[in-house]
Amino acid sequence: MPDRTLTLALMDAPYEAAASTTAFRIIAAALAKDIAVNVFAYEGAVCLTQKDQAPHANPVKGTTVEQEEHPTTKDLVAGLMDPRLTWVNCGLCVDERGAGNWIDGVKRGGPPDFFKMAVESTTTLVIPTR
Amino acid sequence: MTQGQYVFIESRDPFESSDTGFVADAAIALRERGREVAVFLLQNGVLATRAAAQRGHVGRLVEAGVSVLADDFSLRERGIDARDCRDGVQEASIGTLVDLMMRPNTKTVWH
Numbered sequence: 001m002p003d004r005t006l007t008l009a010l011m012d013a014p015y016e017a018a019a020s021t022t023a024f025r026i027i028a029a030a031l032a033k034d035i036a037v038n039v040f041a042y043e044g045a046v047c048l049t050q051k052d053q054a055p056h057a058n059p060v061k062g063t064t065v066e067q068e069e070h071p072t073t074k075d076l077v078a079g080l081m082d083p084r085l086t087w088v089n090c091g092l093c094v095d096e097r098g099a100g101n102w103i104d105g106v107k108r109g110g111p112p113d114f115f116k117m118a119v120e121s122t123t124t125l126v127i128p129t130r
Numbered sequence: 131m132t133q134g135q136y137v138f139i140e141s142r143d144p145f146e147s148s149d150t151g152f153v154a155d156a157a158i159a160l161r162e163r164g165r166e167v168a169v170f171l172l173q174n175g176v177l178a179t180r181a182a183a184q185r186g187h188v189g190r191l192v193e194a195g196v197s198v199l200a201d202d203f204s205l206r207e208r209g210i211d212a213r214d215c216r217d218g219v220q221e222a223s224i225g226t227l228v229d230l231m232m233r234p235n236t237k238t239v240w241h
Contacts, residue, residue, distance in 0.1 A: 026224060122234075125238050
């Protein structure tokens with residue numbers, strides 16, 4: 001396993017903020033540098049991994065689902081999945097939103113998990129909602 | 131005060147969010163106290179980098195000795211050529227941000 005670990009706390013719900021894309025880029029860059037990554041998804045960010053997300057067509061442009069190639073956050077996260085990536089969704093936030101159907105590789109946890117991750121990591125970055 | 135290095139990630143447009151000034155103030159105050167400080171501009175934060183911009187905090191950050199970096203992806207998305215950025219702004223990749231954050235004894239703050 002890598003000797004360095006980056007922990008991220010995410011809060012933004014899917015399709016709302018550029019910060020989600022930035023977080024994915026940070027995760028990918030860290031993994032490429034053989035840095036282990038912990039993600040604690042809190043509040044709306046627990047929906048990033050929701051399996052039920054579906055791409056859509058774009059009737060304004062007249063494109064089909066296939067032509068549109070609409071990226072879903074669950075597919076983006078699935079693309080990041082790696083043995084060095086630990087992704088924990090806050091259980092209370094999940095229950096509030098009824099968002100417990102996740103892609104493979106995601107765990108249920110809570111703020112104590114985030115505390116443990118932060119204490120044990122090389123560094124921690126919190127990306128809050130605005 | 132904690133010794134070490136500081137990285138401020140500025141994601142907000144200075145023309146829309148006046149509180150970007152607080153980040154610049156904090157970065158400069160830390161630099162004046164001898165800390166190594168970097169401000170990494172990304173998302174709409176890079177809108178501050180244009181040399182022709184009449185407002186923003188990039189100039190005083192550079193003058194204070196704070197390292198100012200701008201995310202290449204965010205610049206490209208917004209049609210900003212690195213050659214059009216204010217002097218002292220360095221174009222950087224997201225990998226550079228990861229390297230900055232992972233240095234020992236470094237605090238990173240997102241705004």
